[in-house]
Amino acid sequence: MANVADLYKKTTSFPVVGPLVGDRLFSLAFAQKAPYFASIRPRFTVVEPNHAELVIPKRRAVQNHLGTVHAxxxxxGLEAAMGALAESTIPRNKRWIPKGMDITYTAKATSDITCIAETDPEQWTGDDPDLPVRVKGVRDDGTVVIEGVIKLWVTEKK
Structure with missing residues (x-):
């Protein structure tokens, strides 16, 4: 399978398309791979090894009864960002699957939300199959509205 970061870079660097349209094309294609991601209409803005970001637009379809972005x-969004990071970072001889999520809601999500996933390069080189991915969601004003860890199980391909 092609590296997701390479696909993002190619999609966003087409001279005819430009980065903004490329972001949208990549995001649409990514959301088709796991259809439940399409419900949030993610727009990826960064996809590279150890770091991915996307924006969830605040719109009626993702709001709760309070008018904020639903938990x-x-x-x-955090899982989509983590998935793009994992596919962009994982060594070719390994595979991953989500194992759990430990999340804290820290503020109301009253705007578009930028979802961020991060790891350190050395996390992918060890023998420990448990790999925590740091995740957070940030409002337009910089307030963190959700943060935590998505735990991956990383093993050798058979």
């Missing part, structure tokens, strides 16, 4: 929509 599950936020978790879907």
């Amino acid at each position: 599950i929509a936020l978790c879907n």
Whole structure:
């Protein structure tokens, strides 16, 4: 399978398309790979090894009864960012699967939300199959509305 970071870079660097349209094309294609991601309409803005970011637009379809972005929509955004990071970072001889999520809601999600996933390069080189990915969601004003860890199980391919 092609490296997701390479696909993002190619999609966003087409001279005819430009980076903004390329972001949208990549995001649409990524959301088709796991259809439940399409419900949040993610727009990836950064996809590289050890770091991925996407924006969840605040719109009626992802709001709760309070008019804020729903907690599950936020978790879907964090998982999509983590998935792009994992596919961009994992060594070719390994595979990953989500094992769990430990999340804290820290503020109301009252705007578009930028979902960020991060790891350190050395996390992918060890023998420990448990790999924590740091995740957070940030409002337009810089306030963190959700943060935590998505735990991956990383093993050798058979």
